[in-house]
Amino acid sequence: MTTPTDQNAAQTPSAADIALGRDTLLAHLGIRVTEAGPTRVVATMPVESRVHQPFGVLHGGASVALAESVASIGAYMNVRERGMIAVGQEINANHLRSVASGTVTATATPVFQGRTSEVWQIEIVDERGKAVCVSRCTLAVIAPPSR
Secondary structure (H helix, E strand, O other): OOOHHHHHHHHOOOHHHHHHOOOOHHHHHOOEEEEEEOOEEEEEEEEOHHHEOOOOOEOHHHHHHHHHHHHHHHHHHHHHHHOOEEEEEEEEEEEOOOOOOEEEEEEEEEEEEOOOEEEEEEEEEOOOOOEEEEEEEEEEEEOOOOO
16 A cells, blocks of 8 residues: 555655756756755756846846755755655845856755755855855745645
8 A cells, every 4th residue: 555655755756857857947957966965955057048138148037047946956855755845935046247158056055944944045156166146045845746
């Protein structure tokens, strides 16, 4: 007999699937997860035309998508053994420097990890290590939706 927790675990993606971003926004934006754990997630994103705004620089929305992605992955890594998932509830971002090309790297670390919510701090830097964006993301810890 399968319990609800077993069913939830079967429906949630594996860490490998998440890191690869199969058939998700991560894949579309070219986001590559290079490190993923319950207390630190690192990912890169190429800065090219698909993530540019009309003036030829990194779109702030792409930075926010990268930030929420790394925070969500980290929170998921923390709650998946309980059969739960983490979804974005609130995010803010300060865009500090424009980038026209190259690669940006996001590093997410937890500020708070609770039973029903988590808060993560995300720093995005360019290839020279210069700050591009800082973000804070609050995630709700929920049961996976039925499919």
